Amino acid sequence: MDKVNAAADRLDSALSRLEGALESLFERAxxxxxxxxxxEAMVADRARLADELDASLARERQLQALADEASEALGAAIEEVRAALNREGSS
Incomplete structure (x- = not known):
């Protein structure tokens, strides 16, 4: 009977340590x-931010294409003005 009581005491002690460890784990987690x-909120935020980044990159590409077109048009206009000034200066 003493062995059974000693085993029960060890089991009770082990269960108490386990409960303490679980409580500590739950407090930390x-x-x-x-x-x-x-x-789930972080995953949703990441997905939303990825979508916004994709949209921003697409918009940046569009704006760059427009800037390139404007630069070409401006360059052509400058050349036309120079050519016109040279014609006027030659006459």
Whole structure:
């Protein structure tokens, strides 16, 4: 009977240590439901930010193409003005 009581005491002690360790773990990790919701929110934010980045990059490409067109048009206009000035100066 003493062996059974000693084993029961060791089991009780082990269970108490386990409960303490679990409580400590849950305190550090937080509520699993809260952690799961935070993770889901972070994943959703990442997806939204990735979409916004893709849209921004596409807009940047469009703006760069427009800037290139404007630069070419401006260069052509400058050349036309120079040519006109040279014609006027030659006459």
């Amino acid at each position: 937080g509520d699993p439901g809260v952690v799961r919701r935070e993770l």
